[in-house]
Amino acid sequence: MAHNEDDDYEYRIKEGDHIVLKRGDVYKAVQIQRKKKVIFEKQWILLDNVVGHLYGTTFEIASGGTLQPKEDKETGSSTDVKVAGTDNRNIVDDGKSQKLTRDDIETMKEQGLKNEEIIQQLIDNSSTFNNKTGYAQDKYIKKKKKKYENTVTVLKPTCRIIAMMYHGREPGKICHLRYDTLAQMLTLGNIHAGSKVLVFETCAGLVLGAIMERMGGYGSVIQMYPGGGPVRAGVECFGFPAHFHDMLHEFPICRVNALLASTLDTSAKDPTAEEKSLNAAAEQEQIQPEAEQQEGSPAEERMETNTGDDDGQDREKLEREKRQEAKAQERKVKLEEKRRKLAAAAALLEGRNADGLVIASQFHPCSVLLGLIKFLSPSRPFVVFSQFKETLIECYTKLKEQGGTVNLMITDTWLRHYQVLPDRTHPLLLMSGGGGYLLSGTTVATDHSEPAAEEPAPKRQKVKDSEG
Amino acid sequence: MSFIEYSDLIQDGDVAIVHLGHNSVTAVKVQHGAQTQTRFGVIRHSTDLISQRYGSKVTCSKGGWVHVLHPTPELWTVALPHRTQILYTTDIAMVTMMLELKPGSVVCESGTGSGSLSHAILRTIAPTGHLHTVEFHQQRAEKVVEEFKEHRVDHLVTVRNQDVCKDGFGVTGVADAIFLDIPSPWEAVGHAKAAMKKHGGRLCSFSPCIEQVQRTCQALTERGFEEVRTLEVLLRVHNVRPVTLQLPDFGPDPGCPSSSSQAVEEAPPAAAANPASLKIKTTTPPREMPGHTGYLTFATKPRT
Incomplete structure (x- = not known):
């Protein structure tokens, strides 16, 4: 095999890989597909050229959106600064200090000038630059560099990067779950290889993906999902190897009551919501191929070559019937597959011996938590995320009433972040206002005799003492 | 029992965590015939612990009861005997994610200290990763070896008793991640780089003082590390508490003709009782909290 000779095989970017594009603090997750254009930071780029390069490579965006590996050279050396002022007493903001206009800069860009050259031009044409202090000059150059930077770095996705990406780009999709809060959840939930973890999330699959990464393909994850099917867009971004998906199971939340009451039937046919949803999915699929036909999908083209022009109509009819039959068969297989999966997930849950529970959703966490905590073994951690503290107060109160948990804590x-520079170290001017709240705790064996008070009552002790 | 794998029953030789209530926990080495004193009385290991389920309630000799929990790195962090200042769970969680640790990661750590972070690292990199931990204090190094054995994670860790600033980590080109918690991390940056894999990796340095951070960041940049970021993370606890708040009585309002009918609609009967008050369930912050643990500096080592 080819990769036996290549030490770096596993670090090379391959077609079909899920990657993350990075510029500064901006990230974007994409999959590499030939000739597919992606938009990044308002620029169309073509990823074909990154294939074969190593992860971590920085590319320059050339005209037409193609990428070229950036040559290694010391950046910052081109802009040498000689003269500097001592303070800003002579700098007046009259809007006239820069002699270059927007159009001039655009022309330079069109002429294909490198960003360093443009920045040098900006400095040369700034009447105030030499009066700025050395620190202010650094800051000016840094700011301009960021503005005219035309590079993109290709990274291998990790939980850190994807969590930061979602938080930066689409916080609404992940219930405003900040990356450090996710980090707390994974640690407080003691997520590790070989355990059996229950997940209920509506964070686009970010939480699920993070858990799967921490389990490394060992153990089982059961995604408890609301509605028609589990949402896992975020899981795709992680680009897990295929065997990771073997540990992933799913179970519809609408069947939890049946499972708890031991009335869940996973063997017999029952025309329930699940089947309906499958039918609906099948219908959708039927619509889709038609749309594809117009574009001339490869399958269709192949079929056409087989079909003679004369008796085309008859054959077409026959083909259509065949296709319908195949589709019905396919649907049957799918249904069977789904039933098998449901049975497998049910079998994992039935023992009520899960090792961890993680909840992060838009649903009211109280009913979700009280419903799912029943599946945990005693002495196992659980963690609930909510954007709203009040919902967790309710969870806390209910758990205290019913007992069966210790170490309950609501935290955020x-x-x-800090800027660290010689003589200029200080916190960044902006910080996140909040990353959501967590309720964490540990299950314990439920005591049937009486509901739990946190501490034993001292008076009762004496009575029992005489018994022993 | 192992720190990296759950089991259901408490067995002879296990390390169990006794939960005494209100985040007060203590670690117990389970041994046939042994006894443990708690403030609720004696726990007899043979009868009270062995073959009981983790999570069980155990009634002590004085009649008070405790819960016996399966050990986790997080419980260990609260229960462990302090030989040094330790890292707490909030920082550990951040370190684990930002170092991109996962099963299979190879990690170098110095100093080992009391082993609080080490256990969390081991949990995350098991079953296929490895931790190389360097501690310059001989007794501490010996003690932590013993603990790793008792916690059944010793197959995943190598402890070296040496000075990381002088002698490095004892390995070259193997680490995916480095963690430094030493007084002068800038002196270890070169060794850290040497210990890391050729294709790159992540580094974290924990320092309580900003001057240390400044020198470390400078050293990291000089050695070609990228994405150097410093941050601080603090845990805020919200204690749940019911509170009753009084409502002022403004007297009858003759100016507003509809007020009487509105009052009947809106005000619940209880609120009309004198003196009027409102009961709510809310949270209060603790009077004092740890306001600083240390600055966490992260960096990426590019391919070299």
Whole structure:
């Protein structure tokens, strides 16, 4: 095999890989497909050229959106600064300090000038630059560099990157779950290889993906999902190897009551919501191929070559019938597959011996938590995320009433980033206002005799003492 | 029992965590015939612990009861004997994610200290990863070896008793991630780089003082590390508490003709009782909280 000779095989970017594009603090997850254009930071780019390069390579965006590996050279050396002012007493903001106009800069860009050259031009044409202090000059150059930077770095996706990406780009899709809060959840939930973890999330699959990464393909994850089917767009971004999906199971939340009451039937046919949803999915699929036909899908083309022009109509009819039959068969197989999967997930849950529970959703967490905590073994951690503290207060109160948990805690984390530069170290001016709240705790064996009070009552002790 | 794998029943030789209530926990080595004193009385291991299920309620000799929990790195962090200042769960969680740890990762750590972070790392990189941990204090290094054995994670870790600033991590070109918690991390940056894989990896340095951070960041940049980021993360606890708040009585409002009918509609009968008050369930912050643990500096080592 080819990769035996290549030490770096596993670090090379391959077609079909899920990658993350990075520029500065902006990330975007995409899949590499030939001739597919993607938009990144308002620019169309073509990813074909990155295939075969190593992860971590920085590319320059050339005209037409093609990418070329950036040559290694010391950046920053081109803009040498000689003269500097001592303070800003002589700098007046009159809007006239820069002699170049927007159009001039655009022309330079069209002429294909490198961003360093453009920045040098900006400095040369700034009447105030030399009066700025050395620090202010650094800052100016840094700012302009960021603005005219035309590079993109290709990274291998990791939980850190994807969590930061979602938080930066689409926080609404992940219930405003900040990456450090996700980090707390994974740790407080003791997510590790070989355990059996229940997940209920409506964070686009980010939480599920993060858990799967931490389990490394060992153990089982059961995604409890609301509605017609599980949402896992975020899981795709992680680009897991195929065997990771073997540990992933799913179970519809609408069947939990049946499962708990041991009335869930996974063997017999029952025309329930599940089947309906499958039918609906099948119908949708029927619509889709038609749309594809117009574009001339490969399958269709192949069929056409087989069909003679004369008796085309008859054959077409026959073909259509065949196709319908095949579709019905396919649907049957799918249904069977779904039933098998449901049975497998049910079997995992039935023992009520799961090792962890993670909840992060838009649903009210209280009913979700009280419903799913029943599937945990005693002495196992659980963690619930909510954007709203009040919902967790309710969870806390209910759990205290019913007992069966210890170490209950509502927390959130405060996160601050710093600028670290010689003599200029300080917190960044902006910080996140909040990353959501967590309720965490540990299950314990339920005591049937009486509901739990956190501490034993001292008076009762003496009575029992005499018994022992 | 192992720190990387759950089991259902408590067995002879296990390390169990006794939960005494309100985040007060203590670790117990389970041994046939042994006894453990708690403030609720004696726990007799043979009868009270062995063959009981983890999570069980155990009634102590004085009649008080405790819960016996399966050990986790997080419980261990609360229960462990402090030989040094330790890293707590909030920072550990951040370190674990930002270092991109997962099963199979190879990690170098210094110093080992009391092993709080080490256990969390081991949990995350098991079953196929490895931790190389360096501690310059001989007794501490010996003690932590013993603990790793008791916690059944010793097959995943190598402890070296040496000075990381002088002698490095004892490995070259193997690590995916490095963690530094030493007084002068900038002196270890070169060794850290040497220990890391050729294709790159992540580094974290934990320092309580900003001057340390400044020197470390400078050293990292000089050595070609990228994406150097410093941050601080703090845990805020919200204690749930019911509170009753009084409502002021403004007296009858003759100016508003509809007020009487509205009052009947809106005000619940209880609120009309004198003195009027409102009961709510809310949270309060603790009076004091840890306001600083340390700055976490992360960096990426590019391919070299």
